[in-house]
Amino acid sequence: MVLTVFHGGTISTGVPGTAPAAALAVQDGRIVAIGEDAEALLERAEEAVDLQGAFLGPSFADGHAHPLFGGMEGLGPQIRRCASVEEIVAEVARYAAAHPEQEWIVGASYDATLAEGGLFDAAWLDAVVPDRPVMLKAWDYHTVWVNSAALRAAGIDADTPDPDRGRIIRRADGTPLGTLQEYGALELVENAAPGYSLERRISALEDATRTMAASGLTWAQDAWVMLEHVDVYLEAARQGRLNTRLNLAFLAEPGRWQDSLATFTTVREQVNALGGDLLTANTVKFFADGIIESHTACMLSPYTDAPEDKGLPNWEQNELNDALAAVDALGFQAHIHAIGDGAIRMALDGVEETGRRNGPRDRRPVLAHLQVIDPLDVPRFAELGVVANFEPLWAREDDVMNLLTVPRLGGPRSELQYPIGSLIERGVHVSFGSDWPVTCHEPVPGLATAVTRQTPDHLPAGGWLPAERIDVDAALTAYTAGVAYQAFAEGEWGALRPGMSADLVQLSHDPRAVPTQELQDLRVLGTWLAGRRTHAALLPTTR
Known part of the structure; x- marks a missing residue:
C-alpha cells in the first residue's frame, strides 16, 4: 500500500471553520492523516506530491448531469459553437458530405437564440441535406430541429396530433415547421432513428x-x-x-x-x-x-x-x-x-x-x-x-x-x-x-x-x-x-477527514483568497479519485 503525502500548498479540508493544513497523507485510497500528523509521515512516504503553492481541497461533484449525452455530442456535426443558423447549416452540410455512409445525421446542441422564438425551419436543413434525415438537438435537450426527411421517417405531417407531453410546432397552414418540443414529440423522431453501436x-x-x-x-x-x-x-x-x-x-x-x-x-x-x-x-x-x-x-x-x-x-x-x-x-x-x-x-x-x-x-x-x-x-x-x-x-x-x-x-x-x-x-x-x-x-x-x-x-x-x-x-x-x-455519501467523500476517500482536486489558486472577479480564471491542475490520479495538468510528483 503506497503512502502518498501532499504538501507545499494550501490544503482545505472543506469543513467550515477549519484552518488550512500543511500536509495530507493518503494510503490505500483513504486519507490517513492531516496537518502535522501528515507532515510527520513525509520522510517515509513512497510518493510525495509537491503542490508548488497551489490549492488542494475536496474534489467537485455534479448533482445533475448527463454524461452519456455529453460524450455522444462528439459523434455528430459540431454545432455547439456555431454563431448563426447559416453556420449550423454549413456544418451539417460538411459533416453529411464527409459521412455518406450514415443513414441519419444526428447532432447536438444548437443555440436556440439564433432563430426568433427558438423556432427553426426544416427547409433550412433541406437545402443542404434533402435526401437523408437530419435531427439536431437544441442546447436545452427539450427541443429538436429536423429536416423534412426526418419528419417523413417519423410519420409526422399536418394530420399528426400533438402527442402527450409534447408539441409539434406548425406553420400557419398546419404543416410541421421542423421544430419539436418536449419528450413526447422528440421520441417520435428518436424512435425512428438508428442508434449507435x-x-x-x-x-x-x-x-x-x-x-x-x-x-x-x-x-x-x-x-x-x-x-x-x-x-x-x-x-x-x-x-x-x-x-x-x-x-x-x-x-x-x-x-x-x-x-x-x-x-x-x-x-x-x-x-x-x-x-x-x-x-x-x-x-x-x-x-x-x-x-x-x-x-x-x-x-x-x-x-x-x-x-x-x-x-x-x-x-x-x-x-x-x-x-x-x-x-x-x-x-x-x-x-x-x-x-x-x-x-x-x-x-x-x-x-x-x-x-x-x-x-x-x-x-x-x-x-x-x-x-x-x-x-x-x-x-x-x-x-x-x-x-x-x-x-x-x-x-x-x-x-x-x-x-x-x-x-x-x-x-x-x-x-x-x-x-x-x-x-x-x-x-x-x-x-x-x-x-x-x-x-x-x-x-x-x-x-x-x-x-x-x-x-x-x-x-x-x-x-x-x-x-x-x-x-x-x-x-x-x-x-x-x-x-x-x-448522494448519501457525506461520510465517504465531500470533505477531507481521516478515514474518508481521498477524492481531491488541485486548483491553481485558493478560491477563497482570489478576488471574486478572478474566480473564473482558476485552473484545475489535478484530480484524484480514491487516491488514484484521474487528471494531471502538471506532474509535480517527487520521489
Missing part, C-alpha cells in the same frame, strides 16, 4: 467521464438514464472505463412507470453485483415539466407573452403522487426536474404525500433546476427535507435570459429566479450541478457565477439579482459536501 456509446461515456475528471469532478448524478442505455454503463464499468463515479437515475414516465418498476429494481441489483463504488443505481428521475423558453415549464400563472398558456405539465398530480410513493417504497431516491413554480409546487406536494403514505425516513428527495419558486413554497424545502439542486451557471443575465426567458416570464416574476441565497439562508441542503451538456460541465465557471451572478465579462456590474449571491465557501460546499449529502 454499443462500443461507440461506451467510448462516448468513457470520454465523458475523462472530460469530467479533467474539470475536477469525481462523482456525478447521471440524471436521465433510459433503460435501453443500461448496457452501456454496465459494460463500461466491467471494462474499467469509468473515470468518475456515476449514480444512475432511471426515467419514470407517465403512463408507463408501473411497468418499469420491476426493471428498475433488477438493474439496481445488476449494478450492485458488479461491486466497487464507481457505478450505483439508487435514483429515479421525474420530469415535472419542460422549460420556460419553449413555454413548456409549468407555471402557476400564464406566460406574459402567451396569456392563455401556463405551460406543459408532464404529470397529473395524482399519478405523480402514486409514482413517487411507489419508487420510494422500493428504496429509490426521487430526483425531480422542476423549473416552473407550478411544477415545483406539484413536486413538493408529491414529496409531502410520499411522507404521509410511507412514513418518515431519510429519503432526501431532490428537486432540480428550480428556476422560479413561488415565495409561499420556499419554506417547504426545509420542512420536507428536500435537497435543492441548482445549476449556478444559469443564474446570470445572458442572451438566453434576455431574449427568451424574461419576455416569457415578465416582471416581477423574472426577479424570483434561482433563489440560491434565500434557500441557503433557510438551512436548506443545496447542491450544485451543470446539466451538462445543456451547459458547461466545469464547476469553476459555475462557482464564479454563484458568487458574482455575472457573465464571464463581469456584467451586470452589481450582479444579476444580487441578493441571491452567495460567498465562496457556500459555493464550494454546494459543489462538494452539498452533493455528497444528496
Whole structure:
C-alpha cells in the first residue's frame, strides 16, 4: 500500500471553520492523516506530491448531469459553437458530405437564440441535406430541429396530433415547421432513428467521464438514464472505463412507470453485483415539466407573452403522487426536474404525500433546476427535507435570459429566479450541478457565477439579482459536501477527514483568497479519485 503525502500548498479540508493544513497523507485510497500528523509521515512516504503553492481541497461533484449525452455530442456535426443558423447549416452540410455512409445525421446542441422564438425551419436543413434525415438537438435537450426527411421517417405531417407531453410546432397552414418540443414529440423522431453501436456509446461515456475528471469532478448524478442505455454503463464499468463515479437515475414516465418498476429494481441489483463504488443505481428521475423558453415549464400563472398558456405539465398530480410513493417504497431516491413554480409546487406536494403514505425516513428527495419558486413554497424545502439542486451557471443575465426567458416570464416574476441565497439562508441542503451538456460541465465557471451572478465579462456590474449571491465557501460546499449529502455519501467523500476517500482536486489558486472577479480564471491542475490520479495538468510528483 503506497503512502502518498501532499504538501507545499494550501490544503482545505472543506469543513467550515477549519484552518488550512500543511500536509495530507493518503494510503490505500483513504486519507490517513492531516496537518502535522501528515507532515510527520513525509520522510517515509513512497510518493510525495509537491503542490508548488497551489490549492488542494475536496474534489467537485455534479448533482445533475448527463454524461452519456455529453460524450455522444462528439459523434455528430459540431454545432455547439456555431454563431448563426447559416453556420449550423454549413456544418451539417460538411459533416453529411464527409459521412455518406450514415443513414441519419444526428447532432447536438444548437443555440436556440439564433432563430426568433427558438423556432427553426426544416427547409433550412433541406437545402443542404434533402435526401437523408437530419435531427439536431437544441442546447436545452427539450427541443429538436429536423429536416423534412426526418419528419417523413417519423410519420409526422399536418394530420399528426400533438402527442402527450409534447408539441409539434406548425406553420400557419398546419404543416410541421421542423421544430419539436418536449419528450413526447422528440421520441417520435428518436424512435425512428438508428442508434449507435454499443462500443461507440461506451467510448462516448468513457470520454465523458475523462472530460469530467479533467474539470475536477469525481462523482456525478447521471440524471436521465433510459433503460435501453443500461448496457452501456454496465459494460463500461466491467471494462474499467469509468473515470468518475456515476449514480444512475432511471426515467419514470407517465403512463408507463408501473411497468418499469420491476426493471428498475433488477438493474439496481445488476449494478450492485458488479461491486466497487464507481457505478450505483439508487435514483429515479421525474420530469415535472419542460422549460420556460419553449413555454413548456409549468407555471402557476400564464406566460406574459402567451396569456392563455401556463405551460406543459408532464404529470397529473395524482399519478405523480402514486409514482413517487411507489419508487420510494422500493428504496429509490426521487430526483425531480422542476423549473416552473407550478411544477415545483406539484413536486413538493408529491414529496409531502410520499411522507404521509410511507412514513418518515431519510429519503432526501431532490428537486432540480428550480428556476422560479413561488415565495409561499420556499419554506417547504426545509420542512420536507428536500435537497435543492441548482445549476449556478444559469443564474446570470445572458442572451438566453434576455431574449427568451424574461419576455416569457415578465416582471416581477423574472426577479424570483434561482433563489440560491434565500434557500441557503433557510438551512436548506443545496447542491450544485451543470446539466451538462445543456451547459458547461466545469464547476469553476459555475462557482464564479454563484458568487458574482455575472457573465464571464463581469456584467451586470452589481450582479444579476444580487441578493441571491452567495460567498465562496457556500459555493464550494454546494459543489462538494452539498452533493455528497444528496448522494448519501457525506461520510465517504465531500470533505477531507481521516478515514474518508481521498477524492481531491488541485486548483491553481485558493478560491477563497482570489478576488471574486478572478474566480473564473482558476485552473484545475489535478484530480484524484480514491487516491488514484484521474487528471494531471502538471506532474509535480517527487520521489
